[in-house]
């Protein structure tokens with residue numbers, strides 16, 4: 001009844017971290033394609049709350065410097081070094097943002113949920129490709145508004161790191177036994 005290919009693709013989606021990227025730069029057109037796929041996510045009243053700020057290989061250092069500046073007091077030297085390596089290996093970063101519509105016509109959680117579905121779309125679209133990535137949700141996401149030139153009602157929900165994956169990464173994170181958390185009534 002269900003399409004096995006679709007099921008396999010969904011099950012194959014995985015987080016791939018910057019330490020697993022080769023450092024090669026992806027074409028901007030691939031990122032645009034992923035963003036376009038994300039746009040097919042559902043949203044209540046079609047509010048389409050997802051908003052993105054994309055940093056490329058040419059502009060990602062601006063974002064890195066900003067993050068290091070806002071966290072200057074908190075970051076230790078080894079954390080700064082780690083962040084620098086992380087950014088070097090990363091090709092693009094999409095800042096995942098969400099916009100409340102003017103009339104607040106649906107509850108905020110629905111807008112967060114819809115934005116998450118958009119992220120899931122682009123994440124799934126990377127399966128079986130040389131593109132990998134993961135959604136990072138550091139505390140400082142909320143402090144990026146003015147740097148990202150977000151408007152009133154918009155906020156950043158984290159950073160999606162994207163990079164080139166040279167060799168297939170096998171990963172098999174155990175999923176819980178969902179039957180225990182499903183009640184048929």
Ligand SMILES: Cc1cc2nc3c(=O)[nH]c(=O)nc-3n(C[C@H](O)[C@H](O)[C@H](O)COP(=O)(O)O)c2cc1C
Pocket residue numbers: 013014015016134135136137138171173
């Ligand atoms: C909303 C959300 C926020 C996440 N934030 C982080 C994060 O801040 N740091 C991190 O290492 N992984 C983060 N992840 C990735 C999860 O750790 C990862 O999805 C989980 O371990 C399952 O692995 P998989 O994506 O390979 O299936 C986040 C995932 C989601 C959906």
